[in-house]
Amino acid sequence: MAFVEDLEKPAVRDTTGATLAGFRNAEDLIIPDVKDVVEESVSGHHPHGSDPVSDRTMVLNMGPQHPSTHGVLRLVLEIDGETVVSLAPDIGYLHTGIEKTCEAKFYQQVVPMTDRIDYLCPMTNNLAYALAVEKLLQLEIPERAQYLRVLFNELTRIQSHLVWLGTHAMDIGALTVFLYCFREREQLLRIFEAVSGQRMMTSYIRVGGLALEPPLDIYKQIRTFLKDFPSKIEEYEGLLNSNPIWMARLKGVGYLSAADAIALGVTGPPLRASGVDFDVRRDMPYSGYEKFQFNVPTSTVGDVWARYIVRMQEFRESVKICLQALDGLPEGRITADAPKIVLPDREQMKTQMESLIHHFKIVTEGFQVPAGEATSSVEAPHGMMNYYVVSDGTAKPYRVHMRNPGFATLQALETMCKGKLLADVVAVIGSIDIVLGEIDR
Amino acid sequence: MADEITNPATPEACFGKEAVAAALADHAAIKGLDTLIVDAKWDRKELTLTVAPETIVAAAKAAQAAGYNFLEDVTAVDWYPTEPRFQISYSILSFGLKQRIRLVARIAEGQSIDSITSVWPSANFYEREVFDLFGVHFGGHPRLTRIMMPDNWEGHPLRKDYPVEGYR
Numbered sequence: 362m363a364f365v366e367d368l369e370k371p372a373v374r375d376t377t378g379a380t381l382a383g384f385r386n387a388e389d390l391i392i393p394d395v396k397d398v399v400e401e402s403v404s405g406h407h408p409h410g411s412d413p414v415s416d417r418t419m420v421l422n423m424g425p426q427h428p429s430t431h432g433v434l435r436l437v438l439e440i441d442g443e444t445v446v447s448l449a450p451d452i453g454y455l456h457t458g459i460e461k462t463c464e465a466k467f468y469q470q471v472v473p474m475t476d477r478i479d480y481l482c483p484m485t486n487n488l489a490y491a492l493a494v495e496k497l498l499q500l501e502i503p504e505r506a507q508y509l510r511v512l513f514n515e516l517t518r519i520q521s522h523l524v525w526l527g528t529h530a531m532d533i534g535a536l537t538v539f540l541y542c543f544r545e546r547e548q549l550l551r552i553f554e555a556v557s558g559q560r561m562m563t564s565y566i567r568v569g570g571l572a573l574e575p576p577l578d579i580y581k582q583i584r585t586f587l588k589d590f591p592s593k594i595e596e597y598e599g600l601l602n603s604n605p606i607w608m609a610r611l612k613g614v615g616y617l618s619a620a621d622a623i624a625l626g627v628t629g630p631p632l633r634a635s636g637v638d639f640d641v642r643r644d645m646p647y648s649g650y651e652k653f654q655f656n657v658p659t660s661t662v663g664d665v666w667a668r669y670i671v672r673m674q675e676f677r678e679s680v681k682i683c684l685q686a687l688d689g690l691p692e693g694r695i696t697a698d699a700p701k702i703v704l705p706d707r708e709q710m711k712t713q714m715e716s717l718i719h720h721f722k723i724v725t726e727g728f729q730v731p732a733g734e735a736t737s738s739v740e741a742p743h744g745m746m747n748y749y750v751v752s753d754g755t756a757k758p759y760r761v762h763m764r765n766p767g768f769a770t771l772q773a774l775e776t777m778c779k780g781k782l783l784a785d786v787v788a789v790i791g792s793i794d795i796v797l798g799e800i801d802r
Numbered sequence: 803m804a805d806e807i808t809n810p811a812t813p814e815a816c817f818g819k820e821a822v823a824a825a826l827a828d829h830a831a832i833k834g835l836d837t838l839i840v841d842a843k844w845d846r847k848e849l850t851l852t853v854a855p856e857t858i859v860a861a862a863k864a865a866q867a868a869g870y871n872f873l874e875d876v877t878a879v880d881w882y883p884t885e886p887r888f889q890i891s892y893s894i895l896s897f898g899l900k901q902r903i904r905l906v907a908r909i910a911e912g913q914s915i916d917s918i919t920s921v922w923p924s925a926n927f928y929e930r931e932v933f934d935l936f937g938v939h940f941g942g943h944p945r946l947t948r949i950m951m952p953d954n955w956e957g958h959p960l961r962k963d964y965p966v967e968g969y970r
Contacts (some may be wrong), residue, residue, distance in 0.1 A: 390923035394945040453950040460935075461959055464964045496846050512916075532833065623872055626924030639897045734900065735846055736893060738874075747893065751879050764875040766894070772927050 378455045390624055392775045395437045398449045402439045419444050425454045429532040429787045432797030436774075436786070443783050455801035461760040467727030468494055469568055469704075473491075475563040475748075478763055479799035481524050484510075484553075485565035485741040492647055492737035492746040494568045497730050498702065505693040506570040507649035510777045513556070513565065513684035514648075514739075515679040516583070519590070521742035521794075522672050522679075526597060529669075529791035533610045538600055545593055546587050569703035570696030580687060583777050586682050587687075594676050601669075611666040615777040615789035618663060625767030625776065629744025630675065630794050633659045634667035634751040641719075641740035648739075652689070653682050665792040672794075702728045727756030743767055743794050746801060765799035804821070815845045822849070830896070831903045835861055835866025835940035843938045848904060853908040855890075862892070862921040870894040870903060873918070878936045882962040886910040888938055892918070909938065917943035935960035 393401075400416045403692065418441045425433040433454035439446040459478060463471045474485035475490045484601040488510055495502060502510075527542030533679045550560040556575045557565035565572050601607045622635040632639065639656040642650045658674030660667035704723055705716035722728075732754040744766025751760040770793045777789045816825050822842035823832055829866035831849060832839070838861045841852035853861040862873075875893040909915050917940040917961040919925045929940045930949040940946055948955065957964055 391919060391926050391944055394947055397945065453948075453952070455951040458959055461964075461966055499846065511838070620813075624923050625909060626873060626922070635896065644897075644900045645902075733845055734848075734850070734879075734891075734904075736848060736904065738902070745874065747874060749875070749877060749891065749893070760879045762875070762877045768931075769924055772924055 376436070380541060383567055386623065390621060390772075392772050393449045395449045395709055398437050398439050398447050398691045401447060408780075415686055421524050424659045425451075430530060430790060431795055432799075434771075434790070438783065438786070440783055445778050445783060445786060446782055448778055448786070450771050450774060452771070452800055454764070455682070456798045457518060457790065457802070460761055460763070460802045463758055465757065466757060467756050468730060469723065469727065471758065473562065473564045475763075476564055477798060478802055479741065479743065479746070479767075480561060480794050481521040482742050483561060483563045483795075484513045485673070485739055486567060488514055488566060489737050489739045489741070489746050489748040489763075490649065490750075491566050491568050492739065493735045493750040494758075495697075495728065495750065496735040496737060497733055497750060497752050498568075499696045499731075500569055500699060500702070502570060502648075502697055503694045504649065504691045506688060506692050506695045507696075508686050509575065510566055510648045511573055511650060511653065512683055513553075513745075515686070515778065516544055516549055516552065518625070519683075520553075520681045522676055523549075525672065525742075525791075525794040529788075529794070530601065530607075532787050532791045533607060535601065535607060538597055541593070541600075543588075545590065552579065554584055555582070567600075567696075568702070569699055571622060574600060574695055580690075583618075583683065584687060587644060587683055590680055591677065594673065598673060610784075611664070611669055611671060611792075613666075613761050613779065614785045615665045616663050616790060617773055619775050621776055622663075622773065625773040627739070627744070627773050628766045628769065629774070630668055630671045632744070633657065634671045635663040636661035641738050642743055645738060645759055647737070651767045653681050653685050666787050668792040705791055715802070722784050726773070729756050730758075741766060743796065743799070746768060746799075767793070767795040767797075767800045771795060772802060805903055817843050817845070820907070820920075827866055830868045830899055831865060832869075835864045840866060840888060847900070849870060850904045850906055852906045852908070855909045855913065857903070858890075858892075858907050859916045859921060862894075862918040865894050865903065865905065866921060869898050870896045870901075872897060873922035873924050873928075874902070876918075876932060878938055878960075879934045880936060880960065880962045885911070890915060890932065890938065912940040914941045916941045917946075919943055935959070937961065 383465055394491050399420055404418045414762050418439050421438045423438060424430040424435040435451040436448055438448045459474050472487055475486040478599035518581050523542040523546045530538035532719060553563050554560045556579055557563040617635050618634045638659045643657055655678045658671045661672055698717045705720055709716040710720045730752040732752050734751045736747055738745060746766060747764035749762040750758055753759040778786050816822050819839055819842045822844045825827050826832055835851060835931060838853050838857050839851050839902040840854055843850040847887055861930055867896050872895040874895050877891050879889040881889060888909050892908045895902045907915060917929055929943055933946050934948040
């Protein structure tokens, strides 16, 4: 494998990723299936030759009910002593057939289901779906709605990263951080509850705009939160950054080169921690992100520690974006001017005949979407999230497909863990921040 | 190079290989895939290139060589009862050009399409998902087994002739 190192070195320096075609042998990167792992072990690896005790590997089942697999991920590992020889993820325990269910619903009825895909960032899912359908409808979204979408997306990113930091630290054994993270997360969930009526399954971003005008005092609450939060980030870093156990468990663990990350479809913070400077918000802006100034944190180290540093910096950038959104929040409507698509507000529906008719038609018949296909792409907290919506011209989507970051990132797990210790697998799973809801759908 | 997304000279939508090639003459994908393209569509600022199913590996390699370095997604659409039934959609992104293209191949039921895992290893899970939920066979895939549904599951749930409520 010595030649691999030589191939990888220039790739790390190439931050555009444009010339990274031609990876090392594609076969090496393909993650095995459970059967392969078991068969390989049974057929007898002889890692040390003559020693009768060490000439067999052991197959270890981890999950689906394992606290550090963040849900129902099952891993089948082949281990030689404590070293991982090969590893296969077994997924599907949370498969609920959301894509199939979407095909039987009206376009507006799909929104609550998108909440449940990646349940740590419902607003991001809502936005990705809304953007895809709006592209099909070619709807203009008012600027105020775009700013609020950005604001709540960044708050969602903070919320999701808080869960990541808390659980990741807990997996490593730092229990205190979890309590602090959930303290701040609670504040955010209360903000989400105030705007949408729901703590987690918000369904706040709808096709054509937003569900409701946020309550007036919410901006003050958000500002208070954003004012305090940077000191909280320092508090977490104070607990972790110079903690010798934290450093020993994270530094140099789970290395992923830029070329491998691209070959395996890794996106989001793990990709940027491997030295590829790509962020959908900056490079292919959506929902008015081009109007915001922020940095995209990257690292060229590519280990679990680099992913930790990148996400901690993203906290700060998200705070910056939220403040810009609050400062620049324009006046105006929060929904597109499309009465046949966007539900009228309650007052109009009760007092105007025409609004009542529109309301009745949308609720009972849905709205028709011109035939075609559209892909939306957003930078979710975990990576790049795409929604692919195909319409046949009726009121129900012909096909809704979600490209979720975790599904692809999971394929890089073996590359990151092979030849490393069993305990490192836990650290690596924490660092790629998987949510099984988005993987299994 | 000219940015198709903001270039006002680019038309709103055009269909057919000649029309798209004329409208987006500078586009890296159209240049790179030139002879492989069977049909093309520029719609809602998205470029969809249809290729013959037997040339999919060559098309993927050509797209990669043209700078489209990141395979985002492989998925399928079941156009039952239209023939050929399945549309396999490959979403490919270029980090350098900041552009996305969609490669499309149409295949009939029972027909196999070559796996592109040799071009992008990330196709592994995506193709397994399409195999599991649509029953499309990918030739040359190293481990084509079910990924979402249990191994003993009968049928392919995302096919249009599979009831939403399942068989009871």
